[in-house]
Amino acid sequence: MAQAQAARETFRERIAKRTQHGDGIFWGLTLFFALLVIVLVLAILWVTWSDSQLARERFGLAFFTSGEWNPVETEVNPVSFGAMPAIVGTLISSAIALILAAPVAIGIGIFLAELCPPAIRTPLSFMVELLAAIPSVIYGVWGVMVFAPFFTQNVARPMSETIGQIVPWLGGNVASGRGLLIVGIILSIMILPTIAAITRDVLTLVPNTQREVMLALGATRWEVIWLSVVPYARAGIIGAVMLGLGRALGETMAATMLVGNRPQVPETLFEPATTAAALVASELVNSQTLIHESALVLIALALFAITLLLNLSARLLIWYMNRGPVGRTRA
């Protein structure tokens, strides 16, 4: 009996010895996948850096402050490239998108997670997620065919004629309505479901004790949500907003269909402008000279840097907010 027991032990040990290597291999494999991400980022950085060398050497830092974009040498206008229109266009359109989308999306998320009657929660969540899955070219087509004519007639023209007389960047000539405002609005619709869906997921993960404690103290629903649930999930909500911002910054197809594609810093929001992603996507395919190609790659690098910086600042923000205690005490 005892002998048999001992034999079984050694057998088990043998199995254990054999299988513990499996853990090692698994660990190595997952580490490899994780490292692959870093390798990819570095590879992108390296390629954009080396391919933009020509433009970096020729224009230097002035590239980012110059608004001239002329790919063809003529007697009057020399070839010149500047990233200002692309960067300004990207930042303004994304900012508009974020300002319009973030409050609405967070509201949707809170409703779905906290207030929604169970009967409509599933269909509503499903619709929000469906909105997130629509390819951007469809938003672009809808924008061109349906929204742009409506926007020009009923939003851009009246705005330009009334408020535009006082605020210069909302006035000016509205020819076709193509510009940063319409792109910002379309982008806001595109990023809305992303932010809403993640906000909802994050809020549902907040432990019920948070809510119960507040309720036990006699808090109203508003107080429960704003003083306890949302602060607990704020890191996740900021993450959701950043993800939406990332999508807005990099959006190419819908932007190029609606922005008007004019590499100039626009004077008003209704003037044709451009964004970094739209400019690179439209001109790189048939770029005429090496310096043209190089300048476009440099804009891509700038876009990469912008997204990186924004992500870093979001991280900093989360870290800064998480230093204090979760939640807020009422005075």
Next chain:
Amino acid sequence: MQRHLVRPVLLMIAFVLFMSTFVITAQTQAQTQPTPTPRPQATPTRPRATPTPRPRRTPTPRPQAATPTAQPTAPAAWAPRQISGVALQGSGATFPNPLYQAWISVYKNVVPGVTISYQAVGSGQGQRDFIRYLTDFGGTDSALPADRIAAEAPDALHVPMVIGAVVPTYNLPGLPAGTVLRFSAETLSGIYLGEITRWNDPKIVADNPGVPLPDLSITPVYRSDSSGTTSIWTDYLSKVSETWRTRVGAGTTVRWPAGIGAPGNAGVAGTVVRTEGAIGYVEQAYAIGNRLSVPAVKNAAGNYVLPTPETVSAAAAGVTIPEDLRFSITNPQGANSYPIAGLTWILIRSQTYTDVPKAQALTDFLYWCLTEGQGAAIRLGYVQLPTEVRLRAMAQLNKVRVRGEQVFTTPPR
């Protein structure tokens, strides 16, 4: 870190490095040598390929007298060589892509052993791929600039394949049914320079006597993606307008003085259709296919001409053709020439092919396209090259040499 896990990780990293060296060597090989495995040239697939110093036809073709009998067929005795196991890679212009794909699929039945693939990635990318030896042939709507040929592809040959016309299109509500607007060169350049901003401008009225033109602002629409269509359009505007030439110039992307950009033919057409008072420019085939309003344009001889296969083909016949076949056919002489058109070329190499069967297959294919393939070109709505240009294009194929030996000889007609 657990010690016994160090080894697998090191192995992984070593594996990654090992694979990356593969990628790098493959890239450098692709850049230095188009085909890393040169076949023995002493085994030709057909007897004709032996380097007999036969008197070659001079590249200059027969005199113009041959033009009226435009025969799009090859001489009866000619058939492409049955080469097997050859794959040809090409990339470039999107405008001729439907035609190239049709040619490729038909040619697969003519010579089953030759597999050809063409990727429509745009003229600029096609030129780049060709120069970097990533492809065997390139398609382009704009000829390689002379300095680029000298620096990067000294043995590049331009073989024109078909003609593409670019037509203006407009959205002007309230015109009497059946009205065909007419534009002079000054009007078109004025509109795109932003100098003519309303439809009832005296210049447009002068072009269209009797047409009730509304007091509506003009929105010029251009291609936001760099394209050969833009190249033809701006080349035309540069030729007809001194202001355009000095201020804007010609190219696949230019600094537009006015208007809005939309991506692709479809984007331009869609924007024009949905913006009252807009004017744009698209490829002729696209305008026909989508029944857009196409105006008549005043040519160099002073006549207003609508784009038809005859008027567009006449454009290429009305210019002097240079030896290297890199030429523009915008604003040509000739009473019946449509002024806004361009050639589309296939780029091939005259000296640096290393693989005899490959070079033979490529030249055979191109010769077949220029002869038998012309029927498909007409059916698909492309405009045929005039006979003289086509003969000159065929003569380009005679210049292809592999290690000094000619691989193709135009059959006597």
